[in-house]
Amino acid sequence: MIKKHDELPTEHDDPLIALLHRAIKFAVKILAILMVLVIFWGVADVVLVLYEQLKEPPFLLLAISDILKIFAAFLTVLIAIEIYQNIVLYLRTDVIPIKLVVATALMAISRKVIILDFSVISPLYIFATASVLLALGITYFLLDKNYNDE
Numbered sequence: 001m002i003k004k005h006d007e008l009p010t011e012h013d014d015p016l017i018a019l020l021h022r023a024i025k026f027a028v029k030i031l032a033i034l035m036v037l038v039i040f041w042g043v044a045d046v047v048l049v050l051y052e053q054l055k056e057p058p059f060l061l062l063a064i065s066d067i068l069k070i071f072a073a074f075l076t077v078l079i080a081i082e083i084y085q086n087i088v089l090y091l092r093t094d095v096i097p098i099k100l101v102v103a104t105a106l107m108a109i110s111r112k113v114i115i116l117d118f119s120v121i122s123p124l125y126i127f128a129t130a131s132v133l134l135a136l137g138i139t140y141f142l143l144d145k146n147y148n149d150e
Contacts, residue, residue, distance in 0.1 A: 072114075082107055086100055103140060
């Protein structure tokens with residue numbers, strides 16, 4: 001039988017520790033509420049960025065730089081949604097959220113790659129970003145392989 005994982009058990013031998021675990025779980029719920037607000041603000045920002053880019057001359061046409069700004073806004077909201085999912089997973093007792101945390105980091109670094117302005121960054125920065133992306137990709141692959149093998 002698989003033992004249930006519980007990061008912050010509310011039943012504990014020490015009543016103070018149990019109380020502190022309940023307090024942390026309450027704080028995580030507040031973070032989840034705040035993250036939902038951030039997501040809605042992010043969606044409003046996407047709408048605003050899109051509106052501002054479309055009203056600029058030439059009217060209703062987007063330059064590549066405008067599209068990159070819009071992509072950055074979209075991807076930021078998607079990363080916020082991933083972070084919300086991480087927050088909610090911390091409240092569950094049947095999941096260890098390692099794979100989702102790595103996926104969120106992978107998405108964040110991928111967002112960075114998509115919006116990079118290669119004319120102003122150094123080759124070393126590109127190499128370092130590629131290294132982080134490769135390391136996270138391999139980590140995700142291994143976690144996924146391990147998860148699918150079980």
